[in-house]
Amino acid sequence: MQLPLPDELKQKRIDLGLTQNDLAKRAGVSQPLIARIESGDVDPRLSTLKKIIDVFNEIEKEDICLKDIMNCELISVSPEESIDRAVHIMEEYNISQIPVIRNGISVGSIAEDMIVRSMADKKTSVVSHMKIADIMGDSFPALSPNTDVKTASYMLEKHPAVLVLENGQVTGVVTKYDVLKLLSD
Incomplete structure (x- = not known):
């Protein structure tokens, strides 16, 4: 299993219609941390990455028709x-x-x-x-x-x-x- 790259995380966030602030609130992290992760300035902990991916999965389920x-x-x-x-x-x-x-x-x-x-x-x-x-x-x-x-x-x-x-x-x-x-x- 390959971990998502910073630009992939950013694109996924954009595709789901989330702002960095929205994602940060739902994942329980700060907006500056999301910005730094997306720019590649910081490598997130696995627990932080999991929180972000869980938010993405939750939003995708909300959009199921x-x-x-x-x-x-x-x-x-x-x-x-x-x-x-x-x-x-x-x-x-x-x-x-x-x-x-x-x-x-x-x-x-x-x-x-x-x-x-x-x-x-x-x-x-x-x-x-x-x-x-x-x-x-x-x-x-x-x-x-x-x-x-x-x-x-x-x-x-x-x-x-x-x-x-x-x-x-x-x-x-x-x-x-x-x-x-x-x-x-």
Whole structure:
């Protein structure tokens, strides 16, 4: 692993739209130290360099949009399909909810809890042959691909997924799991 050169640190700071003062405050060091590091007058301690790089990484994560983390391979069902088909898809992909899409437009959602609830009232054989339209719930909320992850996170507190819409068509989906994966990146 190669340590960044002073001019690389300066360019990264500029690319992220930070002033030396902004970087210094966020890294917990002085602005003159940042200036001296960028000019090559001083070699920073590894701990100082780590603080600077951590600030860069933190800012890059703030700029993540839904298009950066969405699943483009949209797994969906149509309202005319059977509940049995939805259950098969949930098992195959190990998911607990699916958007219901007709002609590229979200018309509802189906989730495990909806299916289980319907089984309390009807025989299993009856439920498996019912149409998804008979028990589906509301559509997942939809956002544009350029929406920041923070906004989506607020929506994911109340909904299991957020659809990504472009030109009125569903182009992807973001789940709580997709946002949680950012912590390990």
